[in-house]
Structure formats: C-alpha cells, structure tokens
Amino acid sequence: xxxxxxxxxxxxxxxxxxxxxxxxxxxxxxxxxxxxxxxxxxxxxxxxxxxxxxxxxxxxxxxxxxxxxxxxxxxxxxxxxxxxxxxxxxxxxxxxxxxxxxxxxxxxxxxxxxxxxxxxxxxxxxxxxxxxxxxxxxxxxxxxxxxxxxxxxxxxxxxxxxxxxxxxxxxxxxxxxxxxxxxxxxxxxxxxxxxxxxxxxxxxxxxxxxxxxxxxxxxxxxxxxxxxxxxxxxxxxxxxxxxxxxxxxxxxxxxxxxxxxxxxxxxxxxxxxxxxxxxxxxxxxxxxxxxxxxxxxxxxxxxxxxxxxxxxxxxxxxxxxxxxxxxxxxxxxxxxxxxxxxxxxxxxxxxxxxxxxxxxxxxxxxxxxxxxxxxxxxxxxxxxxxxxxxxxxxxxxxxxxxxxxxxxxxxxxxxxxxxxxxxxxxxxxxxxxxxxxxxxxxxxxxxxxxxxxxxxxxxxxxxxxxxxxxxxxxxxxxxxxxxxxxxxxxxxxxxxxxxxxxxxxxxxxxxxxxxxxxxxxxxxxxxxxxxxxxxxxxxxx
Ligand code: NA7
Numbered sequence: 001x002x003x004x005x006x007x008x009x010x011x012x013x014x015x016x017x018x019x020x021x022x023x024x025x026x027x028x029x030x031x032x033x034x035x036x037x038x039x040x041x042x043x044x045x046x047x048x049x050x051x052x053x054x055x056x057x058x059x060x061x062x063x064x065x066x067x068x069x070x071x072x073x074x075x076x077x078x079x080x081x082x083x084x085x086x087x088x089x090x091x092x093x094x095x096x097x098x099x100x101x102x103x104x105x106x107x108x109x110x111x112x113x114x115x116x117x118x119x120x121x122x123x124x125x126x127x128x129x130x131x132x133x134x135x136x137x138x139x140x141x142x143x144x145x146x147x148x149x150x151x152x153x154x155x156x157x158x159x160x161x162x163x164x165x166x167x168x169x170x171x172x173x174x175x176x177x178x179x180x181x182x183x184x185x186x187x188x189x190x191x192x193x194x195x196x197x198x199x200x201x202x203x204x205x206x207x208x209x210x211x212x213x214x215x216x217x218x219x220x221x222x223x224x225x226x227x228x229x230x231x232x233x234x235x236x237x238x239x240x241x242x243x244x245x246x247x248x249x250x251x252x253x254x255x256x257x258x259x260x261x262x263x264x265x266x267x268x269x270x271x272x273x274x275x276x277x278x279x280x281x282x283x284x285x286x287x288x289x290x291x292x293x294x295x296x297x298x299x300x301x302x303x304x305x306x307x308x309x310x311x312x313x314x315x316x317x318x319x320x321x322x323x324x325x326x327x328x329x330x331x332x333x334x335x336x337x338x339x340x341x342x343x344x345x346x347x348x349x350x351x352x353x354x355x356x357x358x359x360x361x362x363x364x365x366x367x368x369x370x371x372x373x374x375x376x377x378x379x380x381x382x383x384x385x386x387x388x389x390x391x392x393x394x395x396x397x398x399x400x401x402x403x404x405x406x407x408x409x410x411x412x413x414x415x416x417x418x419x420x421x422x423x424x425x426x427x428x429x430x431x432x433x434x435x436x437x438x439x440x441x442x443x444x445x446x447x448x449x450x451x452x453x454x455x456x457x458x459x460x461x462x463x464x465x466x467x468x469x470x471x472x473x474x475x476x477x478x479x480x481x482x483x484x485x486x487x488x489x490x491x492x493x494x495x496x497x498x499x500x501x502x503x504x505x506x507x508x509x510x511x512x513x514x515x516x517x518x519x520x521x522x523x524x525x526x527x528x529x530x531x532x533x534x535x536x537x538x539x540x541x
Contacts, residue, residue: 002129008452009112009123009133010034011390013103014043016139016425016441018090019064022097023449024137030452033131034103035123041094041103043141045086050164050187050375051171052194053083056215056275056331057436060228061246062086064093064438065236072229079224080217080275104129111391112136114420119461121421134461135452138387138424142433145385147378147498151182153357161357161374164191174373176200180362182354183377184210186330191377193335196344203369205349205362208327208490209319211300215331216273236439243511244280245436255283255292267299279325286325287484287509293323300324307336313346326489382492383408383428383506394419395464407495407504411465411473411529412519414444420464423448429477431508431515434493440512447519451527460532469529481505 008024010017013036025032038046055062059076074089081089094100108126115122121136146165154161160172164187178201181192188204189212196202228235238247255263263283270277278296285292301318308314317336338344352364361371381388384400388408392400395418403418410416413430414423425444426432432440455463481487481494486509490496496503508515522528 003132004033004129005132006031006033007133008032008135008137009121009131010102010137010139011109011387012036012043012139012141012144013038013041013094013099013105014045014139014141015064015090015438016141016445017041017043017103017137018093018097018099019066019438019442020137020139020425020445020448021099021102022066023445024452025102026097028449028453032102033123033133034099035107035109035125036103036105037108039105040091041100041105042087042090044143045083045090047144047165048083048167048187049169050167050191050377051174052190053164053187054080054190054215054217055086056080056186057244057246058275059085059220060225061235061239061436062438063089064442065232066442067097068232070096071232075225076220078217079220080215109390111393112422113391113393114395114422116395119420134421136422137448138384138422138427140384140386140390142382142384142426143380145381145389147376147380150376150378151354151357151362153363156359157357157361157374158359159361159372159374161376163376163378164188165380172373174198177372178370179203179373179375180205180369180371181375181377182349182362183379184208184330185377185379186328187379188377189330189332189335191375193333193338195375196338196341200343202338202344203347203371204344205347205354205364206316207349207353208321209317210327210330211297211319211324212330212332212335213271213275213278213300213303214273215275215333217333239436239439239512240443240516241513242280243435243513244276245439245512246276246280248274248277249281251281251284251286253283254285254289255295256285256289258283263295264299267296271299271303275331276329279329287323287486290323290485293325293485297324304336309340313339316346316348322489322491323485326485326493327491328493379492379497381498381501382433383495384410384424387424392419392422394422405502407502408506409470409474409477411470412447412522413508413515414448415463415465415470415530417465417467417470420462423451428506429473429508431510431512434507434509435512443516443519447523450523451530454527455532458532462534463527463530463532464534465529466531473529477505477508480509484509 007030024030059081111124113122121133123131146163179199180203182205184206305314352366361369408428410427413427495501
C-alpha cells in the first residue's frame with residue numbers, strides 16, 4: 001500500500017475535475033491528486049457514447065471560458081456538438097494544460113474519511129492506495145450513477161441489454177435488429193431518433209410523454225464561428241447574466257399579457273430550433289403560473305399533433321401529467337416524424353407497465369414483446385449519487401449517507417455541515433446543474449479556489465459550513481421551489497425518479513444570475529456561513 005500526501009484530492013475528470021485541477025494546481029500551485037473511474041478524461045461525455053448523444057446547449061456557449069486562446073482555437077463543427085466532439089475537446093484540454101498526470105484513471109474511490117486530529121481527508125482507492133489530503137473536491141458529476149436493476153430478469157435476456165451510459169466505444173450493430181428503447185427523456189429521444197433508420201423494428205416504451213421541441217442543429221459556418229470568437233468577451237458576460245447561462249434573449253413579459261395571436265408569434269419564433277430559448281426567452285412566468293404554462297404546453301401539444309400522422313399515437317405523445325419545463329425539457333431533430341415510419345411503434349408503459357425483462361424481450365402487464373436489443377434510457381440517480389457511494393465519513397464518524405437521509409443538501413451547492421474541507425462542484429442545491437454547465441463549473445471551482453487561497457493566506461486549516469447556514473440555505477431552496485411549479489412534477493429535479501429517494505428540491509431553481517449573486521455575496525462577506533478552524537462564522541474582512 002502506498003500513502004501519498006497532497007493538498008487536494010479531486011474525484012472526477014469531467015468538465016469539473018479538469019478545470020479544478022487546472023485552477024488549483026496550475027494557477028494556485030497546490031499539489032493535486034485526481035481519481036477517475038473511467039480510463040480517460042471526459043466524465044459524462046466519456047460514458048455517454050450512445051448513438052445521437054449531443055449537447056442541448058450550443059457548443060460556442062457550452063465550453064470553457066478560462067483560456068482565451070483555447071476558445072479562439074477550438075473550432076466546433078456543429079451548432080450543437082455531438083458526444084465524440086465534446087470528448088475530443090476535453091481530451092484536448094487535458095493535454096493542453098497537462099492535466100492527465102494529476103489523475104489516476106481506472107481508479108475508484110472506495111472511502112474518504114475525515115480525521116479531526118490531523119485535519120485531513122484519508123482517501124482510499126480500489127488500487128489499494130491511500131491519499132491523505134487537506135481538501136477533498138467532489139467533481140464526480142450529477143449524472144454518473146445510472147439507474148441499475150430497474151427491471152428484474154435482465155440476466156435472462158438472450159440478446160443485448162444495455163444502459164445508454166454504458167454504450168461500448170466500438171458501438172453495437174443494430175442493422176436489421178428488433179430494438180426496444182425504454183425511456184423518453186432527453187436520452188431516449190436522442191437515441192431513438194438516431195437509430196430508427198438503421199433498425200428493422202423500433203419499439204419505444206413511454207411511461208411519461210415529454211414536451212420535446214426542435215433543437216435546430218446544423219453545421220457551424222465560418223461566419224458564425226468567426227462572429228462567436230470576435231464577441232466571446234461580451235457573450236460570456238451575457239451568458240453568466242442569463243437564466244440559462246447562455247446569452248438567450250431574456251423573457252420580460254407574462255404569457256397572459258399577450259393575445260393568443262401574439263403568443264403564437266412568440267412561440268413560433270422560439271419553437272423552431274431555439275433549444276432552451278423556448279423556456280428562457282418566451283415568457284418569464286411559464287415556470288411560476290399554471291395558466292401561463294398551459295399556453296406553452298398547448299402550443300407544443302399542437303405541434304406534436306401536426307407532426308405525427310396517426311392521431312392516437314399523437315395523443316399518446318402529448319404530455320398531460322405535468323407542466324411544461326417541470327421535467328427537464330428534451331430537444332429533438334425528427335423524433336415525432338419518426339413515429340410516422342412503418343417499423344416504429346410506441347408502447348404506453350403507463351397503461352401497461354413493464355414488469356420484467358424475459359429471455360426473449362420485455363414483458364408488460366398485458367403481453368410479451370420480442371427483441372434482439374434492449375436499450376435502457378431510464379436515467380440516473382441525479383445529484384451527488386456518486387459521492388454517496390464513496391463511503392464518505394465526516395466529523396465524529398457521521399457518514400454522508402446518514403447526514404443526507406432526508407435529502408441531499410449543500411450550502412450554496414458547495415459545502416455540507418459536518419464535512420470540513422469537502423467541496424462539491426455541481427453539487428446538490430446549487431443552480432449549476434440547471435444551467436450551461438461549463439460556466440457554472442468554472443464559477444464554482446473559482447469560488448472554492450478563492451476560499452482555499454484565503455484560508456491558506458490566513459493560516460486556517462479547516463473550513464466548514466455552519467449548521468445554521470446550511471439550514472437557512474436549505475429553507476431558501478425550499479421556498480424558491482414552492483414559488484414555482486417544479487414540485488408538482490415527478491422528476492429528477494425533485495429527486496423523485498428514484499424509488500425511496502427523499503422527495504425534495506435537488507436544486508435552487510433560480511437560474512444563473514441569482515445563484516451567482518448569492519455566491520458572490522457569500523464571498524464578498526468573507527465567506528459568510530463558513531466557520532474557519534471551528535471559530536467565527538466568517539473570515540474577518
Ligand atoms: P431522464 O430524464 O431521467 O429520463 C428517463 C426516462 O426513463 C423517463 O422517460 C422515465 O420515465 C423512463 N423510465 C425510468 N424508469 C422507467 C420504468 N421503470 N419504466 C418505464 N420508463 C421508465 O434521463 P435521461 O437519461 O433521458 O436524461 C438525463 C439527463 O441527461 C438529461 O436531463 C440531460 O440533463 C442530460 P418517467 O418520466 O420517470 O415516467
């Protein structure tokens with residue numbers, strides 16, 4: 001067994017872990033040891049190699065901002081980048097900033113234990129080594145634990161059954177195969193529309209219909225790219241000041257202030273290829289007011305009915321059980337037209353739920369379907385699911401699982417009481433997971449880097465959020481959620497997609513500007529809410 005001592009241990013080599021390594025090691029001069037379960041960098045973009053995997057934010061926005069030359073030189077080929085291109089980008093970043101050498105790949109953290117006497121984290125990994133660190137940074141991602149064992153009988157199936165986030169790099173030959181896709185979230189929609197032309201039969205199992213709107217992907221022209229590069233400085237500022245973390249026009253009106261004709265024009269403008277603009281740029285009250293929301297929901301249902309020829313199938317594809325935006329809205333290319341193809345069928349997995357996977361296929365409550373391949377697009381234990389599985393033990397032997405028995409909580413999404421010197425990037429109760437992620441990640445990493453620098457400069461050895469600050473922030477998260485329609489839906493936003501997981505708002509539903517303002521205020525007040533060395537609740541200014 002090897003034991004090494006470093007300033008910071010980082011888990012995860014995705015967007016968050018890579019930037020954290022750059023910032024803390026290259027810019028702040030700290031010693032860093034990173035761990036990554038995958039054989040290479042990329043995080044969520046390493047694992048999600050299923051056909052059609054693509055980002056719903058434009059590449060020129062969904063990318064790092066910290067290095068001027070990087071954003072000028074990396075030429076995105078499409079308006080919305082596909083997974084291979086984003087992975088290549090992250091691999092490039094890892095090389096360019098010499099980050100690989102700080103990571104041990106193919107390595108999982110098996111326990112992380114805080115020692116109050118030494119004020120260190122002892123991080124044990126499955127290669128048998130031990131790393132002792134002053135700080136422990138959770139950059140393990142919000143979507144890294146997929147829902148496993150959702151259906152009994154997986155092992156009985158004679159064909160191939162695979163979760164989308166474990167798609168093999170060499171691909172799966174789907175030509176001429178009878179394929180099932182279970183799940184109609186962002187992933188299920190992307191994979192279905194992409195494989196439909198290749199397969200002999202495609203059967204989509206839908207439990208909840210979704211409000212999917214057109215993505216509007218196309219090649220990124222030289223002109224568009226040139227314009228982006230020329231204006232990066234202002235665009236990035238605008239992004240950080242926008243609800244979605246991308247420079248989309250800000251909705252300033254209530255949907256109820258416009259006439260039906262005026263509304264139709266607004267929705268027409270943003271439906272067609274606008275991505276998240278449909279939510280962020282149309283009307284500000286869609287997410288607060290059921291009546292306003294219904295105008296957008298009705299509009300999208302009408303478009304679905306126009307695009308799907310069979311009226312029964314169209315009706316089944318129209319969401320009726322939740323308000324628009326209260327489940328993460330997916331984006332699509334030709335998902336609805338796909339159901340006009342003779343070899344594609346839709347199964348109502350709410351009316352006739354899936355009971356099990358059998359030797360030959362899928363058994364619902366009323367029949368058995370035969371398949372060669374079953375694709376599980378059933379989602380993730382979203383939030384700090386990965387950290388929960390790492391055996392994290394804080395002050396006084398209290399485990400993170402115990403502390404979060406009633407729901408994952410983290411002050412400003414970054415710190416948890418009883419777990420000193422542990423910081424989450426993209427953590428539970430941040431807004432970060434809900435807006436353009438690379439920018440959110442940079443902001444959180446910079447906050448954590450700043451806090452560590454301050455503590456070091458003043459000779460403090462521990463930083464821990466107080467119980468009172470964590471509780472007050474938790475109340476804020478709940479109050480904000482209660483002011484919105486989010487709690488009315490069964491979604492991962494509410495932790496409600498995992499049986500037995502406490503139903504509680506997983507995020508601060510404010511969007512980027514307010515979340516960023518809260519973090520800035522905490523920092524400006526000398527890291528208010530944090531106790532340093534168990535003393536005063538903030539550093540003296
Ligand atoms: P999601 O958004 O959680 O979607 C999972 C889908 O799988 C959703 O349609 C679920 O239906 C369905 N599902 C889950 N369990 C079952 C069972 N038992 N039976 C039938 N259908 C089921 O995950 P995604 O991977 O699509 O997206 C995750 C995020 O990745 C996405 O939001 C982006 O941020 C990127 P349900 O709605 O629960 O009825």
